[in-house]
Amino acid sequence: xxxxxxxxxxxxxxxxxxxxxxxxxxxxxxxxxxxxxxxxxxxxxxxxxxxxxxxxxxxxxxxxxxxxxxxxxxxxxxxxxxxxxxxxxxxxxxxxxxxxxxxxxxxxxxxxxxxxxxxxxxxxxxxxxxxxxxxxxxxxxxxxxxxxxxxxxxxxxxxxxxxxxxxxxxxxxxxxxxxxxxxxxxxxxxxxxxxxxxxxxxxxxxxxxxxxxxxxxxxxxxxxxxxxxxxxxxxxxxxxxxxxxxxxxxxxxxxxxxxxxxxxxxxxxxxxxxxxxxxxxxxxxxx
Amino acid sequence: xxxxxxxxxxxxxxxxxxxxxxxxxxxxxxxxxxxxxxxxxxxxxxxxxxxxxxxxxxxxxxxxxxxxxxxxxxxxxxxxxxxxxxxxxxxxxxxxxxxxxxxxxxxxxxxxxxxxxxxxxxxxxxxxxxxxxxxxxxxxxxxxxxxxxxxxxxxxxxxxxxxxxxxxxxxxxxxxxxxxxxxxxxxxxxxxxxxxxxxxxxxxxxxxxxxxxxxxxxxxxxxxxxxxxxxxxxxxxxxxxxxxxxxxxxxxxxxxxxxxxxxxxxxxxxxxxxxxxxxxxxxxxxxxxxxxxxxxxxxxxxxxxxxxxxxxxxxxxx
Numbered sequence: 001x002x003x004x005x006x007x008x009x010x011x012x013x014x015x016x017x018x019x020x021x022x023x024x025x026x027x028x029x030x031x032x033x034x035x036x037x038x039x040x041x042x043x044x045x046x047x048x049x050x051x052x053x054x055x056x057x058x059x060x061x062x063x064x065x066x067x068x069x070x071x072x073x074x075x076x077x078x079x080x081x082x083x084x085x086x087x088x089x090x091x092x093x094x095x096x097x098x099x100x101x102x103x104x105x106x107x108x109x110x111x112x113x114x115x116x117x118x119x120x121x122x123x124x125x126x127x128x129x130x131x132x133x134x135x136x137x138x139x140x141x142x143x144x145x146x147x148x149x150x151x152x153x154x155x156x157x158x159x160x161x162x163x164x165x166x167x168x169x170x171x172x173x174x175x176x177x178x179x180x181x182x183x184x185x186x187x188x189x190x191x192x193x194x195x196x197x198x199x200x201x202x203x204x205x206x207x208x209x210x211x212x213x214x215x216x217x218x219x220x221x222x223x224x225x226x227x228x229x230x231x232x233x234x235x236x237x238x239x240x241x242x243x244x245x246x247x248x249x250x251x252x253x254x255x256x257x258x259x260x261x262x263x264x265x266x267x268x269x270x271x272x273x274x275x276x277x278x279x280x281x282x283x284x285x286x287x
Numbered sequence: 288x289x290x291x292x293x294x295x296x297x298x299x300x301x302x303x304x305x306x307x308x309x310x311x312x313x314x315x316x317x318x319x320x321x322x323x324x325x326x327x328x329x330x331x332x333x334x335x336x337x338x339x340x341x342x343x344x345x346x347x348x349x350x351x352x353x354x355x356x357x358x359x360x361x362x363x364x365x366x367x368x369x370x371x372x373x374x375x376x377x378x379x380x381x382x383x384x385x386x387x388x389x390x391x392x393x394x395x396x397x398x399x400x401x402x403x404x405x406x407x408x409x410x411x412x413x414x415x416x417x418x419x420x421x422x423x424x425x426x427x428x429x430x431x432x433x434x435x436x437x438x439x440x441x442x443x444x445x446x447x448x449x450x451x452x453x454x455x456x457x458x459x460x461x462x463x464x465x466x467x468x469x470x471x472x473x474x475x476x477x478x479x480x481x482x483x484x485x486x487x488x489x490x491x492x493x494x495x496x497x498x499x500x501x502x503x504x505x506x507x508x509x510x511x512x513x514x515x516x517x518x519x520x521x522x523x524x525x526x527x528x529x530x531x532x533x534x535x536x537x538x539x540x541x542x543x544x545x546x547x548x549x550x551x552x553x554x555x556x557x558x559x560x561x562x563x564x565x566x567x568x569x570x571x572x573x574x575x576x577x578x579x580x581x582x583x584x585x586x587x588x589x590x591x592x593x594x595x596x597x598x599x600x601x602x603x604x605x
Contacts, residue, residue, distance in 0.1 A: 088544065088601040089535045108605075139600030146597065168488075168510045170519060173534050174546055177488060177510040178599040181496050184465060185472035185596050192473060208510070211449075211489045215465040230460040230489070231451030239451050249456060257457050 033057050035225075049266050058223050058266055060203055062105070063112040063129040066162055070270050071125065075117035080147055081108055083140045091171040101132045109140040110165070113148035115157070119274040124152035126161040130204065135165035137209055138172040142179025145213060149186040158196040158277055159187075163214040167207020180212035187216050196280045198273060201228050201251065201260075219261050219276055222251035223269075228259075290353055294337060294345045295556070301330050338555055341505070343531040343540075347513060349505040350484050354559040356566075357416075358385055358400030358443040361483065364566030365573070366391050366398060372429060374421075378458065381422030383414045383450070384494075386429045388438070392574070397433035399426045399494060400443030403484070417450040420463035423493050427467050430474060439477040439577055442494040447512065449490030464493040471496035472596070477580035477588060479573060481551070482506045482538075483558075498583075498592050499576045500546070502538035503569075504553040508546075509536035546599055548576075 031042045036055035045052065049069055050059040061069065067076055085098045102108060110132040116125050126148045128135045145161070152159040168176035187197060199217035201210070204227040211230050214220075222228060229249035237244060247253045251263045264272050291299055305326050312319045341349075349355070362369050366389035373380040386399040401418065404410030426442075433440045449460055471478065480497035486508030502508060511519070513527040516534050520526075541547045551572050558565040583591060 082605045084603045084605045086601050086603055089533065091533065140602045143600055143602060170511060170516060170534075172601075173510055173544075174508055174536065174541060175544060175600055177492055178546060178596060180465075180489060181468050181472070181492060182596040182599060184468035185496070185593050188469045188472040189593060191469075208489055210461040211464040211493075212468055213465070215459075215462040216469050228461075229456050230449065230464070231456065235451045236453060236456070240453055242453075244453060248453075257459065259459050259462055 031059075051266055056224070056265075058203070058225055060130055060164065062131050063107065063127040066127045066202075067112065067116070067125070069266070070160075070162075070273070071116040071118060072120065076114055076125075077116070078112060078114040079151065080113060080144045083108060083143060085109060085138060085140045087171075088139070088175055089171065089173050094171040098133060105129065105132050107132060109144065110135045110137070111141045111144050113144050113151075115151070115155070118160075118270065118277060121158075121274065121277045122155075123158050123160050123277065124148050124155065126159075128162060128164045128209075130164040130166075130202075133169065135163075135204075135209075136167060136169035136176075137165060137179050138169035138176050139179065141169070142176070142182050145179075145183045146186045149183070149190050153186075153190045153193055153195055156195075158198065158280065159190060160198045160200070160273065161213060161217075162200045162202055163205045163209055164202045165205060165207070165209040165214075167209055177208065180208050183213045184216060187213055191216075191218075196277075198276060200264075200269070200273075201254075202226050204228070206230070206232065206249075215259070220259065221269075221272070222254065222260050222263050223266060224251055224263055226251040228254050292345070292348045292352070294341070294348070298330070298333060298337060301326065301333060305330060334555070343507075343537050344513075344528040346505045346537050347507055347527075347531050349553075349557040349559075350507050352557060352559050355484055356558050356562045357405070358398075358402050358445060358483070360562050361443060361566055361569060362389065362398055362400075364563055365570055366396070369398065373425070375424035375428060377424060378421045381414075381419050381425060382412055383416050383418040383446070384422035384426055386426055391439075391441070391577070395436070395438050397429055397438050397440045398443075399429060399440065400483075401446040401491075401494065403445060414450055416446045417448060418446065418490060418493075419450055419452070419455045420458040420460050423449075423463040423467050426494060427470055430471065434474050434476050437476060439479065439580070440474070440497075441573065442478065442480040442497060444480060444482040444486045444491045444494055444508070445484035446487050446490050447485055448487035449493070464489045467493040468496055472592060473589060475585035475588060477577060477583070478592070479576045479580070481569065481573070482508050482547075485512075487512060496592065496596070498580050498588060498595065499548045501549045501551050501572055501576070502541060502547050503551050503558060503565075504538055505557055506538055507531075507536040508538075508541055509534055 030039050032039045033052040035057035038054045087095045111128045113126040197217045198219045199214050201222040205214050254260045255263050308319050308323050369389040371387040385402045389398050401416045402413050403416035404413045478497040480495050480500045482502040513531040514524045516530040517526040518524040538550045554561045554564045
């Protein structure tokens with residue numbers, strides 16, 4: 001009846017799915033897009049380079065997925081796998097936490113470095129992994145990145161880094177802070193020798209990582225929608241007592257404010273980097 | 288302005304008592320000389336004990352003391368003919384950083400430092416010593432100028448951090464800091480950095496890529512403020528005291544972690560008690576640094592700085 005439509009108590013009961021129904025869908029088989037809220041098969045998203053089939057949202061990639069999306073098949077040779085984090089400040093449970101991620105992720109720290117090829121062109125590449133202690137930078141991460149840059153210098157190869165990090169790692173205190181200077185100094189030396197630096201900022205690139213090597217590329221690129229900035233949004237809101245715009249500190253915001261050369265769709269990334277490499281004589285050192 | 292620090296309270300109480308006794312001896316017809324002498328000895332011993340056993344949190348309080356000498360205070364005592372230079376030539380002038388040229392023992396130098404205000408009005412003008420990108424870019428401009436004319440660079444570090452604001456982000460706070468780290472690493476002149484108060488994170492480091500890094504005895508240098516660390520680690524900013532200990536932020540800690548070169552001693556109770564005397568203590572170390580570094584060639588200076596930072600960090604090999 002018409003009156004029923006306007007009635008306030010339309011439904012006085014809740015629907016509870018039967019337990020057998022929840023068992024029908026194993027955990028992880030479906031994934032909900034945090035942007036458009038649509039639910040898709042996880043496998044379909046993975047086959048689509050972890051991009052939402054409906055709204056183009058870029059899901060975070062781990063280092064392994066990233067490397068296989070960028071490098072030629074079987075071209076990657078990893079470096080410095082054997083470096084292990086210690087506990088310089090004696091922080092309770094710190095080593096245990098790192099150890100847990102090490103076992104879970106099967107990688108020694110929050111960055112993977114090595115040599116590889118992009119459409120036949122050799123490069124030194126570093127990929128940070130935000131799933132490993134939020135990609136934070138302690139001594140091992142700083143050392144691995146520095147060694148990778150030095151390797152690129154030694155081999156006269158371009159250096160490419162995909163950043164994904166919440167910043168410096170608190171549990172290593174000032175030693176983490178100093179990794180910013182150490183990696184930046186390595187880039188300076190490499191740059192003075194004519195080395196080509198390409199940085200790709202992925203979600204999230206903030207704090208000490210954004211305020212060091214991530215911003216120091218000859219080409220600063222980013223993925224769509226990535227959070228990029230120095231101070232946290234909440235800290236800024238508390239400091240200036242005003243609400244920040246929706247797009248604040250996104251890749252698009254940084255592009256608009258002159259901090260990036262380009263925001264590049266994940267499916268275009270390999271091609272675009274390959275093009276930049278081609279335009280720089282591959283070797284990165286002018287004859 | 289007198290400011291009482293928490294750990295100094297027993298001293299202040301004792302001094303008050305002593306003053307009272309002295310007043311009584313003067314005005315009344317009783318002789319309290321013995322008592323006064325006893326109390327003075329006790330005061331002396333207590334001072335020794337308190338200032339020798341400062342906890343990290345006590346040092347944080349001294350480093351943040353409102354009367355703590357600032358960059359301009361030290362410039363006044365250490366250099367002659369300071370000529371301040373303004374602006375980054377792109378956007379504006381950030382008064383949270385002062386920079387200019389001066390004479391140090393007759394030789395030209397470039398001096399750069401974070402600058403806090405002495406009172407609220409000045410603090411607003413100087414943004415409490417928390418720079419925007421244009422501050423770092425002004426600093427870098429003057430560093431390049433120093434390189435061009437082959438002048439040593441002296442940096443005073445004293446900031447809670449780079450300013451976390453909307454405009455700072457829009458103008459590229461990250462890039463400004465990163466650029467300073469990058470370019471400082473390659474400068475062909477001696478760079479001496481001295482932490483005089485708080486060395487807060489990337490905003491401090493952006494003036495901190497030196498051949499020599501020294502810290503005043505009661506200064507701090509850290510990746511995050513004790514309050515920030517406490518709120519992230521334990522979701523409770525009131526645990527800052529505990530964080531000040533576990534984060535290892537004092538000059539003594541940094542010396543042990545092999546990040547800094549020398550600890551510059553402070554006058555009793557902290558630098559604010561005698562600026563001139565403190566400047567002398569800085570002078571001794573600064574002179575030694577510049578003498579050592581002036582023996583190095585341009586190339587050696589760059590290599591020396593590179594090696595210094597390359598060594599920092601701890602890890603093992605499996």
